[in-house]
Amino acid sequence: MDIEIDSKNMPILECFSSETRVKIMELLNDEPRSINELAEALGLSSAIVTKHIQKLEEAGIIRTESISGKRGRRKVCHLLHETITLRFKSTKPSEENVYTVSIPVGQYTDYEVHPTCGLASETGMIGMVDDPRYFSSPDHVKAKHIWFGSGFVQYRIPNYLVGRQQLRELQLSFEICSEAPDYNEQWPSDIYFSLNGVELGMWTCPGDFGRHRGVLTPSWWTVGTQHGLLKTLTVGQDGTYLDGQRLSGVTPTDLGIQVGKDFAFQIANPETAVHRGGVNLFGSRFGNYDQEIEVAVRYAPAP
Known part of the structure; x- marks a missing residue:
């Protein structure tokens, strides 16, 4: 993914301003994880993790899917990109x-x-x-x-x-x-x-x-x-x-x-x-x- 440093790309750039969102990307780099698994690994509530996931999904950095599990359906998060290149000069x-x-x-x-x-x-x-x-x-x-x-x-x-x-x-x-x-x-x-x-x-x-x-x-x-x-x-x-x-x-x-x-x-x-x-x-x-x-x-x- 190749993006320019531009105000129209703020949804993507803002994802890197949060240590929690960066840690989520680190965890998803290893393997896809559910909201609850991410919350447990980060020591945060599921509600807080869900808000960060929404920002990452809106920016097109991750995708989520709802799958069946032993205790009903769960939302699993996937990292979409191998690399993101920032272009400073148009x-x-x-x-x-x-x-x-x-x-x-x-x-x-x-x-x-x-x-x-x-x-x-x-x-x-x-x-x-x-x-x-x-x-x-x-x-x-x-x-x-x-x-x-x-x-x-x-x-x-x-x-x-x-x-x-x-x-x-x-x-x-x-x-x-x-x-x-x-x-x-x-x-x-x-x-x-x-x-x-x-x-x-x-x-x-x-x-x-x-x-x-x-x-x-x-x-x-x-x-x-x-x-x-x-x-x-x-x-x-x-x-x-x-x-x-x-x-x-x-x-x-x-x-x-x-x-x-x-x-x-x-x-x-x-x-x-x-x-x-x-x-x-x-x-x-x-x-x-x-x-x-x-x-x-x-x-x-x-x-």
Whole structure:
């Protein structure tokens, strides 16, 4: 998650002004916990903890779900983010110098995948599981969840730059994780990112998450992977970063940008990877985040 230091982000920033809320995030980093479990660990009343949980939930830092227990229903809290990056200096020269695009996860334009693999829409499976041929089905554009044991998917991002306008920064946000048979939360995968054939860097995802149900995962989906991690990939003037962690020195000038030619974005887990742990991608109405692959293109006007 990448946010700017801005008054509109006060609900998030205020969450870090309370030692109690920070301790709650620490506890949830270990595992999801109920309100009563948090209250016991903190030595506070459930009523006080509930008020802090409401602030964290409103800020989008945690989510809660009501589940059945031995003594009735209980509210369980889950930490939503692996990292939050604070951006002190805005990268937006002006509002007119940025455009945004939402690319559905099923709208890839090229692929090479190997089992385990499959596609799912919000209403059901698309084709047969573990049969790569169905990645060519015309219905693949309806997919809200795609997965593969190794290989790649590639997306075309429209390039609306004209004349001598110069790309300053390209930012992509997506929900992603490893792919294990069924699921395995300790299943590392070396996931590579590239743009226009230029490798941006590699990130090792820690696992394939299925222990807790995804916030948006449809009720018909009952087994296997439930959600991923929300990651933000940024190619800027001083290099390429994933959630604020530097991946490489690649900048926009290294991408061979041509007017009228789309950007080609590839997500891959090659068979030669040290951790060949596959890839899961989630779109809107699947996983924990109601979004597709969200792209922001920031550029400088023609000199």
